[in-house]
Amino acid sequence: MIANLFKNDKAMAFVLVILAVINLVVPLCNLIFAPGSPLYFSAYTVSLLGKYMTFALLGMSLDLVWGYCGILALGHGAFFALGGYAMGMYLMRQIGSRGVYGDPLLPDFMVFLDWKELPWYWYGFDQFWFSALMVLLVPGVLAFVFGWLAFRSRVTGVYLSIITQALTYALMLAFFRNEMGFGGNNGLTDFKEILGFNIQSDSVRACLLMASGMILILALLISRSIINSKLGRVVTAIRDQEMRVRFLGYRVEIFKLWIFVFAAMLAGIAGALYVPQVGIINPSEFSPLNSLEIVIWVAIGGRGTLYGAVVGAVLVNYTKSLLTGWIPEIWLFFLGAAFILVTVLLPDGVLGLWRRRLQEQKQ
DSSP states (O other), X not given: OHHHHTTTOHHHHHHHHHHHHHHHHHHHHHHHSOTTSTTOOOHHHHHHHHHHHHHHHHHHHHHHHHTXXXXXXXXXXXXXXXXXXXXXXXXXXXXXXXXXXXXXXXXXXXXXXXXXXXXXXXXXXXXXXXXXXXXXXXXXXXXXXXXXXXXXXXXXXXXXXXXXXXXXXXXXXHHHSGGGSSOGGGOEXXXXXXXXXXTTSHHHHHHHHHHHHHXXXXXXXXXXXXXHSHHHHHHHHHHXXXXXXXXXXXXXXXXXXHXXXXXXXXXXXXXXXXXXXXXXXXXXXXXXXXXXXXXXXXXXXOTTSSHHHHHHHHHHHHHHHHHHHHOGGGHHHHHHHXXXXXXXXXXXXXXXXXXXXXXXXXX
C-alpha cells in the first residue's frame, strides 16, 4: 500500500526513510553507547531533534491548509500553543506536593497568587487520557467555530489571514493575564514527570523523540492519503478555482472547514509533543511572529508537497540554532532575506526546484 502511495513521489519516500532512520538510530545510540563513543548522541541532541520533529509536524499541518486549500492562516501557531497548554496542564498536575509550596492540588503559581481552589477547567488534567483528548478537542473546536463563521461568510484572501492573526494575538493577550489561571507571563514550567517517569531522564527524552518521529511519519502518511483521495482533489480544486467548484454544486465551506479543523488538531498534537521536550509553555507561543515564522518554513521548503514543509521546518530551525549561537542579532535579518529570496527566485521552495529538476530529467 505504501509503495503504491509513493511510487510516483520518490522525494516523499526519501523523506520518510530519513525520518525513520533518525527516529530509530539517534535514540538507540543515545541509550546504548557511552558519552565518549563517536556513535553517541547527547541528550541535548536528542531533545533538539525531538523539537525539530514537532516543528516539522506543525509546518506540515499549515501546508495542508495553505499549500493544498489556499488558506494562508497567519495565526496557525494558536492551535500549536493550545495543544501545548493542554499538555502543560497535565504535567503541572503531576508535580503535586513536590512543588515549591508543597500544595498537593494547586500549582505553585496559583499558591503564589493566593488562589484558594483549583479552577473548574483544570479538573481532569491529572489524567493523561483526558489531557490527550483536550489536545485534540480544544484546537479542533476553536478551529471549527472560527472556520464555520469565516467560511460560511465567504471571508477569503488577505481578510481571512488578518482575522486569523487577530485571533492568535487576542489569545496571547488573554493568556498573559494572571486571572486566566494559566500562569500568566511565566506560563507553565518546572515539570517533574510524564506518565510516572522522570521527564529529565535520557530514556524519557529518547522516547519523546521516537514518539514525535512516529507521529510525524503517521501524519505524513494520513495527510498524503487524504490529498490523493476525492476529498483532497476537491480541496485542491477549491484552491485553484473556488467559484468553479461552487458552480459544480460542492459546498466549498464544508471542505475548507474539514481540512482546517484537521490541520488544527495536527498542530495541537505538535504542541503537546513540544512542551515536555522543552520544559515550558508560555503566552509567547501565541505570538503572531511565531505564526509568520511557520509560513516561512513552508515557503522555503516548498508548499503543496507536505514533505517540503517538513524539510523547511528542520532546515530553518537548524539554521536558527546555529545563528542564534554565533551571531544572534542577525537572525531575523537572515530569516527575512531568505523568505524574500525564496519568494522571488524559488516560488515553489527548495524542494519544489528539486522536484522540477527530477521531472526534467525524466523527460
